[in-house]
Amino acid sequence: MTSISIPQIKYLLALEQTGSFSHAAEACYVTQSTLSTMIKKLETQIGLSLFDRSSKPIRMTEEGSALLSQFRQVQLEMENLEELIQLTKNEFYGSMRIGIIPTIAPFLLPLFLDKLVNKYPNVNFSIDEITTNDITNRVKLRELDVGILSLPVNEKDLMQQTLFLEDFLVYDARQPSHKNYKVKDIDPSRLWLLEEGHCMTTQIEKICVLRKQRESSSNLVYKSGSILSLLELVKSNKGITLLPRLATLRENLLDTNCIYSLTGTTPVRKIGVITHPNFAKKRLLKILVDEILDAVKPILGKKKNVQVINPY
């Protein structure tokens, strides 16, 4: 048992406008008999005569006139809905090109990317795992829409938004012996770092205050190209490194019993996003940001007594 339908309203308004069943049918791209039948059906459904067929052109009855503006209102809101649908489709269509640094990518992406991709099937997400400099350059050139990386970046022309603070922990691959670590407990000769170019390298060096100190005390300098290699080398050489908290959760990559907090002030890095100032898809960006925050907030919680280590 049907109620009033949108096409019926459309036919009614066309008939009121044209004064003729034939012309109204033409305007609505249906046959005259369809329009006649549908108007009659509407009148039967609501129990009122809406049109006076004895006048020429056809005019509305008083009841029809009493309802006309409300029929128009329904039609107007339907048109508003259809327009908003188009606007919404345009925003959540196309692509979003994301650059993310390698010290975040393998730990953060698994936490939110599948859900994001499923939520927005019409958006083509593109992920590039590249370094901070490459990210900032390509965002500036509009080759990337968003960068996920450690902030701040040394580019005041880009929009920067901090998402969360991520603390560093000590990974000592020897048998567990210390409940707590102090920075000065770190033996620079056993310290392994990622190669230059990774902002985290700079951050760890800052934490340990040990650029020159480290070069003078070892005849082997090895800088890993990837964080996986880093973890493998630290493990196999019973070395030490500093890891961001999200990395320490991956039990498949390391022995979580060998992870130690640093006493005193906790060194942290700011993780956030950068975009070009003219980047338009603000709602999609907010979605990305909200998904990331939803994913990491339960893990990282709130930080106290921290020292932010900048990536440059």
Added chain:
Amino acid sequence: MTSISIPQIKYLLALEQTGSFSHAAEACYVTQSTLSTMIKKLETQIGLSLFDRSSKPIRMTEEGSALLSQFRQVQLEMENLEELIQLTKNEFYGSMRIGIIPTIAPFLLPLFLDKLVNKYPNVNFSIDEITTNDITNRVKLRELDVGILSLPVNEKDLMQQTLFLEDFLVYDARQPSHKNYKVKDIDPSRLWLLEEGHCMTTQIEKICVLRKQRESSSNLVYKSGSILSLLELVKSNKGITLLPRLATLRENLLDTNCIYSLTGTTPVRKIGVITHPNFAKKRLLKILVDEILDAVKPILGKKKNVQVINPY
């Protein structure tokens, strides 16, 4: 190829409200499979994913949320329409009982009654052709809804609304001899009137200033019970009477060549409607009034230099 339908909107809002296809289906009195299919169809039609099925309870996607308030707006306007339909049905249903005086009924009703009855098939019109006193009494007692008669009535508790002024013309059944008539030209011995009780009788007596004058100059006093009898008697006895203009148009009842205007000030009567002060169907009354005015305005036009003759 269908577009968005009202039931689809209803299902969407129910799903957003309940967070479950099963509960939403229940609330909408359809099966779960119907609701699932219709939501999917809506999403396909508009090209957007509106619900995230992986969360429990089910939540809207960002696009769905962006459109939600506009969907609600459409629903609200549909509800407003349905409510207004009910209000409108209540006003234009039932009956309208009309009293009309006999010196108006046969000339005015044919001008508008068929059209009115066809326009409002759901209204039961009831017409009583009775005198002014009967009309005013029965409107006071709510036995009639409306009276159509000569105004004013001597009842200040009734609502009175003047519709038009109707002038009187002389009907002299002798062979046409005068281009113009003055009141003093009227031979009281040949004057025929309706019987007492008809306000028009009083009006004509006032016009001719001749109550006592007439009684003293004739041994035959005949007062017709109906205006048809009056016209027949005036015709067959080559008498005289005064007729309201609408009556003079009926060529089937009299020789229109025997109709004369009165020179000098034109005597007219006010025709209008009376209703009980608590009569509620104001819109239907307005319809009746507008139909009458539409019918008589082209005939009567605008009056100049008139003297209103009251019916009492």
Added chain:
DNA sequence: GAATCGATATTGATGTCATCAATACTGTTA
């Protein structure tokens, strides 16, 4: 008064649609 015209109402046919019951599929829980 009959024929013609323009317009609406009706009819029967037909493809599309909404809806159902049944069931397959999925993720969670015990």
Added chain:
DNA sequence: TAACAGTATTGATGACATCAATATCGATTC
């Protein structure tokens, strides 16, 4: 691994919107 709760899919079916053809109606013309 089985059971459970919930959603998605499938095939069947009655309801529906729509069409082409034509009946009906009121006005106009001859």
